[in-house]
Amino acid sequence: MKILFIGGTGTISAACTQLALARGFELTLLNRGRQPAWPGARQITADIANPAATAAALGSEHWDVVVDYIAFTPADVEQRINLFRGRTAQFIFISSASAYQKPPAHFPITESTPLVNPFWDYSRNKIACEERLLRALQEENFPVTIIRPSWTYDERRITVPVNSKKSFTVVDRLRRGQSVIVPGDGNSLWTMTHNTDFAKGLVGLLGHQGAIGHAFHITSDEVLTWNQIYESVAVAAGAPKPRLVHIASDFITACLPEFAGGLHGDKAHTAVFDNSKIKRFVPDFVATTRFRDGIARSVKWFETDPSRQEIDAEANASWDRLIAEYERGLEKALQEFGR
Numbered sequence: 292m293k294i295l296f297i298g299g300t301g302t303i304s305a306a307c308t309q310l311a312l313a314r315g316f317e318l319t320l321l322n323r324g325r326q327p328a329w330p331g332a333r334q335i336t337a338d339i340a341n342p343a344a345t346a347a348a349l350g351s352e353h354w355d356v357v358v359d360y361i362a363f364t365p366a367d368v369e370q371r372i373n374l375f376r377g378r379t380a381q382f383i384f385i386s387s388a389s390a391y392q393k394p395p396a397h398f399p400i401t402e403s404t405p406l407v408n409p410f411w412d413y414s415r416n417k418i419a420c421e422e423r424l425l426r427a428l429q430e431e432n433f434p435v436t437i438i439r440p441s442w443t444y445d446e447r448r449i450t451v452p453v454n455s456k457k458s459f460t461v462v463d464r465l466r467r468g469q470s471v472i473v474p475g476d477g478n479s480l481w482t483m484t485h486n487t488d489f490a491k492g493l494v495g496l497l498g499h500q501g502a503i504g505h506a507f508h509i510t511s512d513e514v515l516t517w518n519q520i521y522e523s524v525a526v527a528a529g530a531p532k533p534r535l536v537h538i539a540s541d542f543i544t545a546c547l548p549e550f551a552g553g554l555h556g557d558k559a560h561t562a563v564f565d566n567s568k569i570k571r572f573v574p575d576f577v578a579t580t581r582f583r584d585g586i587a588r589s590v591k592w593f594e595t596d597p598s599r600q601e602i603d604a605e606a607n608a609s610w611d612r613l614i615a616e617y618e619r620g621l622e623k624a625l626q627e628f629g630r
């Protein structure tokens with residue numbers, strides 16, 4: 292099969308590239324070429340945000356499958372519909388599980404859970420993308436399959452909900468025995484998926500004509516609390532027992548509004564998924580990476596090159612400030628209550 296990935300070298304897509312090549316697919320990657328070219332894949336270097344340059348780079352080729360990892364808005368998918376109309380037998384759109392109803396009214400989350408997220412524009416845009424693509428399916432038989440990943444990580448990211456883009460920052464804090472912020476009581480449930488596990492589901496759907504018109508999430512079946520997740524990161528980092536400061540998401544986002552979408556629209560809610568649909572369509576799909584093992588590999592990746600261990604001093608200062616204010620408030624409350 293002749294496959295095109297738009298992306299192919301990112302957090303989710305790199306593992307799919309690796310597995311698709313291992314399974315012998317003829318794979319082309321379209322991206323801006325900021326990562327080294329992938330051995331075994333054909334490279335098309337283009338910025339998808341430039342429609343004319345992208346159309347010229349793609350020429351009039353036809354594809355068995357196009358997987359688009361980087362469409363975020365209805366305008367993006369409109370461009371893709373125009374670009375691939377009549378030129379692909381399957382178009383896979385990477386949406387997001389954050390599109391599922393928040394707060395969730397029913398567990399576990401299935402693909403029929405309503406798509407309603409009043410808290411995060413990122414998710415509302417993904418919902419609008421899905422709606423536009425399903426309309427294209429109805430009106431012109433555009434062969435869409437929708438994938439909704441939940442938080443999916445690779446070795447280049449330390450995944451805890453209050454962290455910086457320079458994600459080694461939290462490892463450094465844990466190692467220095469500094470407090471780290473955990474949203475809520477840290478007891479809500481979360482599902483963290485390794486990109487190599489996600490890839491098994493995604494690659495299993497490539498060219499699956501029964502999957503046209505269907506949506507799938509692809510996640511691990513390992514369910515952990517945020518406290519367990521922070522503890523696993525601390526163990527992977529060889530840090531002492533972590534000092535977890537539990538702060539309500541409302542309090543965190545009132546002080547640090549940059550976390551509002553990601554917490555209220557996603558990580559402040561329990562996320563437990565029923566993966567039976569992907570297992571029905573891809574019978575050999577099984578997620579095998581436990582978080583404690585995957586995150587240990589991530590810490591190792593950072594350790595093999597000190598230039599990867601960037602620390603976000605500004606984020607550190609604002610977390611210190613938030614923790615200090617929260618603890619001051621608690622002390623004052625204790626005095627007030629005579630405790």
Ligand SMILES: NC(=O)c1ccc[n+]([C@@H]2O[C@H](COP(=O)([O-])OP(=O)(O)OC[C@H]3O[C@@H](n4cnc5c(N)ncnc54)[C@H](OP(=O)(O)O)[C@@H]3O)[C@@H](O)[C@H]2O)c1
Pocket residue numbers: 297298299300301302303304321322323324325326337338339340360361362385386387388389439440441442443444
């Ligand atoms: N990771 C998660 O936890 C998660 C969860 C839910 C949903 N998702 C969804 O999964 C998708 C992939 O996310 P990700 O984190 O794997 O992506 P990512 O790491 O940001 O990777 C993006 C890929 O696209 C390429 N790219 C970026 N901008 C481009 C442009 N303007 N033109 C051409 N190529 C471009 C990058 O290569 P170059 O930089 O070389 O161009 C890279 O190959 C997104 O749609 C996201 O919403 C992710």
